[in-house]
Amino acid sequence: MIRKALWFLVPALIAGLSGCGEKIETPPENYTIKIPGMDIEIEMVYVPGGEFMMGSPEGEPDRDGDEGPQGKVRVKPFWIGKYEITWEQYEGYAFARDSTMLDAVSIASPKINLTWGLKFWGWLKLQSRLMLNEELDAITRPSPYYGDFYHGMGRGRKPAIGVSRLNVWMFCEWLSKKNGHEYRLPTEAEWEYAARAGSQSMYCFGDDEGELEDYAWYEYNSDFETQEVGTKKPNAFGLHDMHGNVWEFCHDFYDQEYFNKLKNPGVNVDPRGPEDKEKFKPVARGGSWDDFAEDLRVADRLEQLDWWNERDPQRPRGAWWLVDGNVVGFRVARPAE
Amino acid sequence: MSKKMNQGKQTRREFIKSGSINTAAALAGFSVLRNAYGQNTDTIRVGLVGCGGRGTGAAEDCLTSAPNVKLVALADVFEDQTEKCLKTLKDPDREKGFLAGVEVEKDHIFIGFDAYRKLLETDIDLVLLTTPPAFRPEHFAAAVAAGKNVFAEKPMGVDPVGVRKFMKAGKLSVQKGLAFVAGTQRRHDPAYVELIKRVHDGQIGEILAARCFWCQHYLWKKDRQPGWSDMEWQLRNWNYFVWISGDHIVEQHLHNLDVINWAMGTHPVKALGVGGRQVRTDPVYGNVYDHFAVDFEYENGVHLVSMCRQQENTDIRIGEFLVGTRGTAESHGDRAIIRTDRSWKYRGEKVNPYVKEHTDLINSIRNGNPINEAQNVAESTMTAIMGRQSAYTGKEVTWEEMMASELDLSPARYEFGPLPIRPVAKPGQSA
Numbered sequence: 093m094i095r096k097a098l099w100f101l102v103p104a105l106i107a108g109l110s111g112c113g114e115k116i117e118t119p120p121e122n123y124t125i126k127i128p129g130m131d132i133e134i135e136m137v138y139v140p141g142g143e144f145m146m147g148s149p150e151g152e153p154d155r156d157g158d159e160g161p162q163g164k165v166r167v168k169p170f171w172i173g174k175y176e177i178t179w180e181q182y183e184g185y186a187f188a189r190d191s192t193m194l195d196a197v198s199i200a201s202p203k204i205n206l207t208w209g210l211k212f213w214g215w216l217k218l219q220s221r222l223m224l225n226e227e228l229d230a231i232t233r234p235s236p237y238y239g240d241f242y243h244g245m246g247r248g249r250k251p252a253i254g255v256s257r258l259n260v261w262m263f264c265e266w267l268s269k270k271n272g273h274e275y276r277l278p279t280e281a282e283w284e285y286a287a288r289a290g291s292q293s294m295y296c297f298g299d300d301e302g303e304l305e306d307y308a309w310y311e312y313n314s315d316f317e318t319q320e321v322g323t324k325k326p327n328a329f330g331l332h333d334m335h336g337n338v339w340e341f342c343h344d345f346y347d348q349e350y351f352n353k354l355k356n357p358g359v360n361v362d363p364r365g366p367e368d369k370e371k372f373k374p375v376a377r378g379g380s381w382d383d384f385a386e387d388l389r390v391a392d393r394l395e396q397l398d399w400w401n402e403r404d405p406q407r408p409r410g411a412w413w414l415v416d417g418n419v420v421g422f423r424v425a426r427p428a429e
Numbered sequence: 430m431s432k433k434m435n436q437g438k439q440t441r442r443e444f445i446k447s448g449s450i451n452t453a454a455a456l457a458g459f460s461v462l463r464n465a466y467g468q469n470t471d472t473i474r475v476g477l478v479g480c481g482g483r484g485t486g487a488a489e490d491c492l493t494s495a496p497n498v499k500l501v502a503l504a505d506v507f508e509d510q511t512e513k514c515l516k517t518l519k520d521p522d523r524e525k526g527f528l529a530g531v532e533v534e535k536d537h538i539f540i541g542f543d544a545y546r547k548l549l550e551t552d553i554d555l556v557l558l559t560t561p562p563a564f565r566p567e568h569f570a571a572a573v574a575a576g577k578n579v580f581a582e583k584p585m586g587v588d589p590v591g592v593r594k595f596m597k598a599g600k601l602s603v604q605k606g607l608a609f610v611a612g613t614q615r616r617h618d619p620a621y622v623e624l625i626k627r628v629h630d631g632q633i634g635e636i637l638a639a640r641c642f643w644c645q646h647y648l649w650k651k652d653r654q655p656g657w658s659d660m661e662w663q664l665r666n667w668n669y670f671v672w673i674s675g676d677h678i679v680e681q682h683l684h685n686l687d688v689i690n691w692a693m694g695t696h697p698v699k700a701l702g703v704g705g706r707q708v709r710t711d712p713v714y715g716n717v718y719d720h721f722a723v724d725f726e727y728e729n730g731v732h733l734v735s736m737c738r739q740q741e742n743t744d745i746r747i748g749e750f751l752v753g754t755r756g757t758a759e760s761h762g763d764r765a766i767i768r769t770d771r772s773w774k775y776r777g778e779k780v781n782p783y784v785k786e787h788t789d790l791i792n793s794i795r796n797g798n799p800i801n802e803a804q805n806v807a808e809s810t811m812t813a814i815m816g817r818q819s820a821y822t823g824k825e826v827t828w829e830e831m832m833a834s835e836l837d838l839s840p841a842r843y844e845f846g847p848l849p850i851r852p853v854a855k856p857g858q859s860a
Contacts, residue, residue: 187742239645239747239762240745240746240762241745243763244764399781415763416779418763418764
């Protein structure tokens with residue numbers, strides 16, 4: 093098994109030595125990712141760095157204990173998806189018979205070197221126990237799932253849902269390889285900064301729940317399912333669906349003590365929660381089509397729920413798909429520096 | 430599915446405030462212990478017949494469904510299956526931690542086509558029948574004759590002769606006061622239970638029409654190995670042989686047909702179906718079809734349109750839909766919804782139905798009030814077979830014809846050796 097693991101890393105080493113294409117500077121403005129040979133376009137919005145108060149103030153209605161105490165946070169500039177990743181975008185990665193697909197992990201971004209590969213292998217083996225000999229391409233492409241991964245809500249411009257954190261991570265690796273830049277999920281701090289878009293209120297537009305239906309798909313107006321992305325008003329950064337439609341996974345993992353670990357007073361530059369996948373569960377932000385207004389607040393945080401993959405008849409559970417994770421999706425980010 | 434679907438936001442906040450580490454687990458509502466146990470907690474000794482992936486999963490679900498349950502005997506046609514099963518169940522690094530209650534002695538592992546008989550001679554209280562479908566009627570009949578309670582995976586047979594044998598054994602099991610639960614787990618899923626209750630309570634009015642679907646991509650397949658006889662190759666790829674699986678309309682789509690029958694409170698009386706094998710045409714896929722569409726008719730004139738497909742790179746749809754005089758009801762596995770002038774979506778407790786079905790079964794045994802689903806699920810199996818036979822033959826098929834049909838797909842002998850494959854059914858030409 094070990095020998096096989098090493099064997100699969102050979103291309104990674106070669107790629108590491110030869111480099112993976114030259115980086116082309118991207119001006120600090122909005123742009124669109126285009127995947128060669130595919131009809132996939134992902135619009136990215138430039139978010140200038142800045143400072144904000146992260147979390148919710150004591151006394152905010154329906155506030156949870158894990159949203160504070162508020163801390164002063166500075167984030168560096170980054171790009172973030174204008175919309176949540178849709179099925180038509182995700183399917184290009186997951187289901188298209190892309191002949192370079194096997195490269196996605198082994199060559200991926202220049203950052204993938206032997207150490208990373210071994211770490212990844214160890215994690216994968218532990219977490220998902222996928223057998224390399226049978227499923228070399230399962231490492232890069234999700235394993236088949238016999239149920240309805242669209243959850244009966246349709247596809248196209250509907251957000252991709254029920255994809256596991258591993259699956260999302262792999263999507264970002266694939267995108268990085270395809271585009272030549274580092275894509276990942278936004279950190280919680282980046283996500284909240286992007287969602288607030290300069291506001292310090294409960295929602296990006298203020299505190300009036302009555303306005304929420306103009307900005308968000310949620311329990312009140314969603315008709316029991318996800319809706320096409322970008323069909324509600326954007327926030328001041330031009331980002332759609334930061335409130336509602338689907339919960340969005342973040343790069344770091346859930347720590348209930350996140351805010352207690354911030355410097356306070358002081359400025360926290362690009363803080364990150366834990367990244368230990370063994371000890372912490374994924375975290376998601378923003379609320380969904382199935383949630384009530386209070387769960388759509390900018391500061392609200394959700395730790396991945398066990399029952400999202402409890403019913404998965406496959407073992408290991410939830411390696412790639414969250415059978416009941418029909419409320420969770422993601423959008424991608426790219427650091428600017 | 431909202432994060433507050435259970436105890437509500439208030440409770441979640443309290444968990445966080447009180448510093449509960451495992452907020453999500455507390456919220457999840459998957460706690461097995463929540464399901465009330467009966468007073469009686471005598472040991473339930475369990476035997477497993479059919480030790481493949483689903484059988485192993487069923488054993489795991491059964492062992493975790495209630496206290497004091499022990500797995501004591503295994504039976505399978507293949508020795509490697511029993512070995513793999515035990516290895517999986519006893520794995521100390523098991524995903525969900527050490528599994529208690531796996532106490533299978535070597536002399537309680539039985540191999541071969543008659544292994545189930547030997548297993549039924551042991552002092553088990555409950556047998557899990559999880560072989561491929563072809564064997565179900567005989568195994569169930571033998572289990573009832575031996576006085577055992579039964580959990581059986583669906584479907585309950587692959588042909589009319591087998592299903593009628595199953596129905597007969599089912600009646601006997603009721604007379605004997607034995608419990609029977611089928612692997613049609615939707616009947617144990619609180620979301621479905623609540624949805625169907627509301628339908629029965631008339632929330633959508635009179636049912637006018639129904640639709641149901643299981644359209645998905647391909648299933649798994651095992652490449653033929655040197656040394657495998659026809660029989661072994663077919664058994665290890667049982668999905669693709671009509672005599673073993675009944676075809677996917679019976680083996681898989683049954684789930685959805687069963688929900689509509691449940692809502693209707695009865696089975697359809699006739700069917701007109703189409704189907705065929707368009708994409709999955711390679712001989713390695715045996716003789717099953719890759720798609721069916723069937724119009725079923727119930728006695729009261731209500732029609733059910735049913736569609737199932739296993740074709741790669743096609744659109745997926747899995748669910749059940751009812752149209753009533755006052756609204757509609759729908760279920761997608763993870764969402765149960767009623768749309769009327771006052772719409773409703775299930776927001777109650779989330780329970781793993783694969784475990785819940787065993788909890789219900791064991792509780793019913795311990796309470797002395799055994800559940801027995803044999804007839805219902807047998808009728809749903811026959812419903813699926815009726816649809817299949819209509820598609821295979823191209824003729825309308827009635828319930829009476831099925832209840833009188835002598836169609837028996839079982840092989841002349843159960844032994845490892847040559848086993849020719851029946852030709853793929855051709856509508857208008859196949860009987």
